[in-house]
Amino acid sequence: MNLLYPGSGAIAHDRLSIFAPHGGPMVQLENEKLRCSVLPWWGSSIVELTDKQSGVDVLCPGPGAVNNIIGQMPTMAAGQEYFNRRVGGWPELFPTGSRVDDYFGTPAPFHGESNQRRWDHAIIEEGPDVAIARFTLHCMTAPLRLQRDMILAAGSGELVLRETIWNESDLEIPFMWGHHPTYGKPLLEGGVKIELPKCRLAEGDESMLTVLPEGSKVGNMFWATDLAEGWFGVFNPRLSLGTGIRFDKDWFKFLWIWQEYGRNLKPQSFGRWYAIAVEPFTSLWQGADTTPIGPMLKIGPRESRTTEMTAFFYRKALKG
Numbered sequence: 001m002n003l004l005y006p007g008s009g010a011i012a013h014d015r016l017s018i019f020a021p022h023g024g025p026m027v028q029l030e031n032e033k034l035r036c037s038v039l040p041w042w043g044s045s046i047v048e049l050t051d052k053q054s055g056v057d058v059l060c061p062g063p064g065a066v067n068n069i070i071g072q073m074p075t076m077a078a079g080q081e082y083f084n085r086r087v088g089g090w091p092e093l094f095p096t097g098s099r100v101d102d103y104f105g106t107p108a109p110f111h112g113e114s115n116q117r118r119w120d121h122a123i124i125e126e127g128p129d130v131a132i133a134r135f136t137l138h139c140m141t142a143p144l145r146l147q148r149d150m151i152l153a154a155g156s157g158e159l160v161l162r163e164t165i166w167n168e169s170d171l172e173i174p175f176m177w178g179h180h181p182t183y184g185k186p187l188l189e190g191g192v193k194i195e196l197p198k199c200r201l202a203e204g205d206e207s208m209l210t211v212l213p214e215g216s217k218v219g220n221m222f223w224a225t226d227l228a229e230g231w232f233g234v235f236n237p238r239l240s241l242g243t244g245i246r247f248d249k250d251w252f253k254f255l256w257i258w259q260e261y262g263r264n265l266k267p268q269s270f271g272r273w274y275a276i277a278v279e280p281f282t283s284l285w286q287g288a289d290t291t292p293i294g295p296m297l298k299i300g301p302r303e304s305r306t307t308e309m310t311a312f313f314y315r316k317a318l319k320g
Contacts, residue, residue, distance in 0.1 A: 008032055009128030009154040014040075014121065027121055029131045029150055033157040034313070036150065043115035044135040044148065046090035046181075049159070051241065051313045058234075058243045058313075060184020060275040061088040088182050088275070091115035094165075095142045095175040097256075098285045103141060112176070113141050129154050143169035144299070157313055164306040167299045174296035178256065178281035179245070179309065183234050184274060187241065189213065194257065194278060195233035195244070195318045199224040202284075204257065212261050214274045219263035223284060224255035232278050233318045240315050245280060247309040252280035280309065 010031040017025050024041035037048035050057040093115060096108040109116060114137055124132040135148045145168055151160040167173050190213030201208075204222025212218055224232075230249030235242035256279040264273055282297050299305060 010131040010152050010156075011127040012123050012125065012131035012133045012152070014123060014133075024118075025121070027123075027133050027135075029133055029152040029159070031131070031152055031154055031156065033155070034152070034159060036152070036159055038121075038133065038135070038150070040121035040135055041118045043091050043117060044119040044121070044137070045092075045115060047088070049090065049181075049243070049311060051157075051243070053313075054239065054241050056186055056239070056241060058183055058187045058241075059089045060182045060188070088184070090179065090181040092146075092148070093176070093178040093180055093279075093281075094137075094146055095139055095144050095173075095177065097176040097178050097281060097283065100176070106141075108141060111180070113139060114146060115180075124149065127154070138168075142173055142175060143167065143171070144173060144175060159311045160308060161310070162306065162308045164304055165299065166304045167302060170301045172298050172300055174298050176281070176283045176296055178252070178279050178283075179247075180277050180279050181245065181311075182275050182277045183243070185214075187234065187236050187239070187243065188274060188276065189236065189238070191237065193233075193235045193237070193317065194276070195235055195242070196224055196227075196255070197231060198228035199255075200226040208257075208259070211259070211276060214261065216261040217263050218259070218261045220257070220259040222257050224257060225253070225284075227253065227255070230280075231318075232280075233314065234276070234278065235314070235317050237317070242314045242318070243311065244314065244318070245278075245309055245311050247280045248307045251307045252282055252309075254281045254284055255279060256281050256285070 012029045014025040014027045027038040029036045035050045038046050048057050049059050093112045096103055096112040100108040120136045122134045124134050131152045133150045137146045145166040147164045149162040192211035194209040202223040227249045230247045233242045233244030258277040260273040260275050
């Protein structure tokens with residue numbers, strides 16, 4: 001495997017640029033066990049999460065990949081920009097999620113504004129003991145600021161996301177907040193297991209936690225609620241490889257679970273998606289068997305809140 005950084009310790013840098021002049025830098029964090037790549041100029045989406053022991057990037061790119069987001073002719077109606085230019089991978093959804101038709105008197109962007117905006121970034125620690133990259137967004141649809149510190153220690157197989165939101169107004173502000181890690185091949189194949197703590201499934205059942213083969217022409221959207229613990233895993237028994245996220249369930253009370261096995265024939269999918277997403281979220285959306293939209297959380301005037309989540313790899317099923 002051709003590694004940018006084959007040495008020991010951890011490193012963070014933004015020396016790679018793609019699609020200049022309209023694109024920008026790719027921020028990478030890497031150590032002996034994993035590599036992560038982030039596009040700060042496109043929602044600070046995480047577009048690579050590679051386990052270096054197996055060489056597997058567990059994330060799934062969008063059907064059109066990254067080149068869709070630079071200079072391409074729109075194919076969707078106004079308000080559907082997310083579908084025009086989604087890059088797959090792991091976007092962050094803030095300060096709204098899906099189906100928010102009235103956010104301060106106007107429809108919110110699909111999946112929120114954060115995944116479609118250019119964020120500021122800085123390398124806080126280059127390594128070698130620890131690598132830290134910081135990404136910051138000042139929202140336009142709400143008076144909120146979001147900061148994400150991505151932290152990778154030397155020798156660690158875990159990537160920490162430490163995030164803070166600030167209310168920069170004198171108003172109480174409602175918000176939704178979620179992470180949308182999208183997993184695909186080669187991790188994904190028929191028989192892969194979605195592993196969850198004790199919970200309740202809304203609009204789904206246990207059978208849907210086993211991934212169907214590619215080409216099944218099935219699509220699902222369901223939710224896990226009443227989580228006993230804050231974690232999930234996606235495990236491939238043939239590869240003896242899994243990946244998951246630990247999170248604060250007092251913040252992220254729900255998991256949105258999206259599955260696309262080639263059912264969606266609309267642009268830009270055309271039946272090409274083979275992917276799942278398991279999404280820690282603060283709220284539900286319209287369609288779940290609870291009150292539409294959740295309800296949203298609220299943050300008080302000039303208040304700030306901080307939380308952490310951790311992405312990890314594993315070799316044996318989390319649940320026997």
